Amino acid sequence: MGILCKLGIHQWDGCKCSRCGKTRDKRHSWDGCLCTRCGKTRDEGHSWDGCLCTRCRKTREEGHSWDGCTCVRCGKWRDENHIWIGCKCARCWRTRDEGHSWNACKCTGCGKERHIWELTETYTMDELPEGIQGCLENMCFIEEHVYDKYKCSRCGETMEKRRE
Numbered sequence: 001m002g003i004l005c006k007l008g009i010h011q012w013d014g015c016k017c018s019r020c021g022k023t024r025d026k027r028h029s030w031d032g033c034l035c036t037r038c039g040k041t042r043d044e045g046h047s048w049d050g051c052l053c054t055r056c057r058k059t060r061e062e063g064h065s066w067d068g069c070t071c072v073r074c075g076k077w078r079d080e081n082h083i084w085i086g087c088k089c090a091r092c093w094r095t096r097d098e099g100h101s102w103n104a105c106k107c108t109g110c111g112k113e114r115h116i117w118e119l120t121e122t123y124t125m126d127e128l129p130e131g132i133q134g135c136l137e138n139m140c141f142i143e144e145h146v147y148d149k150y151k152c153s154r155c156g157e158t159m160e161k162r163r164e
């Protein structure tokens, strides 16, 4: 650093001192949104390529290049048009509750778990235990049916199912 620069007397060439390289926020050499001399950017004169300014990398809400849920140009995400492969979106972290790849009780795609129902008992309506007489699975029964009782071997939850 020259002695004059140390004293605060810079050799300004626009926004930059040609001796020490110090910059100031004055007399920039704007080329669109970018100062070609010091690299400062401003929010005008962008060179838009779709949603992205090719000079300063600023993005805008127009002209996205959507590939499903993700803009391939700026990386913006939207919660629509996911590209589902089974239960998972190929472009983002989103999962859905269909298309699971069950490996016994666990989905290998998203990690979701399901009950593993195992038949434990079969009984007719007459034999239904106290407390569950009446309606089962929103179905009121008048006739005599056979009911199967299941228990999940993973978590122990139970359910009854009518067998025609």
Ligand SMILES: [Zn+2]
Binding pocket: 005, 009, 010, 011, 017, 018, 019, 020, 021, 022
């Ligand atoms: Zn200087």
Ligand SMILES: [Zn+2]
Binding pocket: 015, 016, 027, 028, 029, 035, 036, 037, 038, 039, 040
């Ligand atoms: Zn500048």
Ligand SMILES: [Zn+2]
Binding pocket: 033, 034, 045, 046, 047, 053, 054, 055, 056, 057, 058
């Ligand atoms: Zn720009």
Ligand SMILES: [Zn+2]
Binding pocket: 051, 052, 059, 063, 064, 065, 071, 072, 073, 074, 075, 076
């Ligand atoms: Zn975009």
Ligand SMILES: [Zn+2]
Binding pocket: 068, 069, 070, 081, 082, 083, 089, 090, 091, 092, 093, 094
């Ligand atoms: Zn997605």
Ligand SMILES: [Zn+2]
Binding pocket: 087, 088, 095, 099, 100, 101, 107, 108, 109, 110, 111, 112
């Ligand atoms: Zn899954």
Ligand SMILES: [Zn+2]
Binding pocket: 114, 115, 116, 152, 153, 154, 155, 156, 157
């Ligand atoms: Zn379970």
